[in-house]
Each structure stands twice: as C-alpha cells, then as structure tokens.
Amino acid sequence: MKNRTSQTTVASKMLFCLALVVILFCGSSAFAQNGTIFGPNVYVFDTTYSVSSINSTLNTLNTNTQFDTKRYAVLFKPGTYSAVEAEVGYYESVAGLGETTSAVHISGGYLNSNQTDSNGNLTTNFWRSIGNMRITAPSGAYQWGVS
Numbered sequence: 001m002k003n004r005t006s007q008t009t010v011a012s013k014m015l016f017c018l019a020l021v022v023i024l025f026c027g028s029s030a031f032a033q034n035g036t037i038f039g040p041n042v043y044v045f046d047t048t049y050s051v052s053s054i055n056s057t058l059n060t061l062n063t064n065t066q067f068d069t070k071r072y073a074v075l076f077k078p079g080t081y082s083a084v085e086a087e088v089g090y091y092e093s094v095a096g097l098g099e100t101t102s103a104v105h106i107s108g109g110y111l112n113s114n115q116t117d118s119n120g121n122l123t124t125n126f127w128r129s130i131g132n133m134r135i136t137a138p139s140g141a142y143q144w145g146v147s
Contacts, residue, residue: 038073042074042075043057043061043074044075045057045074045076045077046077047077047080051083054081054084055083055085055086058074058084058086058111059087061092062086062087062088063089064090065090068090068091071091072092073093073095074093076096077104078097078099079105080105080107081105081106084111085111086110086111087112087113088130089128092128092129093130093131094133095129095130095131095132095133096132096133098132098133105134106133106134106135108136109137110137110142111135112142112144113130
C-alpha cells in the first residue's frame, strides 16, 4: 500500500511539473508574439533573421508618437547585419549584445534618429537610444540627431 501511494505521489508531481512547463513556456502571450522570454515589447534578433523581416519589424516599432505609452527594446546578438535600415522611434532602445561594440555590426545600412520639426530643428529626438554596436552607413558617414 505504501509503495503504491508513493508511486501515485511521484506521478502526480511529475504531471504537475510538466503542466507548469507547458504553461510557462508555450502559454504566455509574450512567447507567442515575438518568441522571446522578455515580454512582448522586447525583440531579439540574430543573423538567421532575414533583412526584410528585421526592417519590417523595426519600421513597425518606430511609429510611436511623442507622448505614446508604448516602449520597445530591440537587441541584436553578435554578428554582421547587412542593409538593416530603419528610424529609431520614440521610446525605443536598440542595443548590441556583444562584449564589445565591434561584436555587432550594421553594415551598409543605418539606424538613425534625424527627424526634424517644421523649423528644421532636432529638438524632438529624445526618448530613444542606440548603443554597443558599430554601424557602417552606405555613404560612409553616420549621423545621430540629438536634442
């Protein structure tokens, strides 16, 4: 009797753990939306993603307005990303995940924030950031507008 109770207890604990794993890893809406464990507003790219997929995602994220409530983090794993081109929107942070700035390289593309107001001023380019990556623009020159 004691042995059967012990087997039943072990089996029920294993079933509970399996159900918990399924709920945590597959049932969350964040996992279903963008496949990261960090939540629905964090995007992690690696070099296996197509350029068109990366550009499409970035161009969707940069539509925030100045006083929007949405926030986004875009992370690039180490590697070279060719022809990635997008504006960095309000409340968007873009970062490379390498140990050094040369570990993540945007080659022949750009990530920028150079929107000007009606007077040509760069006074609304705040609440966005980019860091820990190297960018080689097609023209050879790179500009990041700040206010």
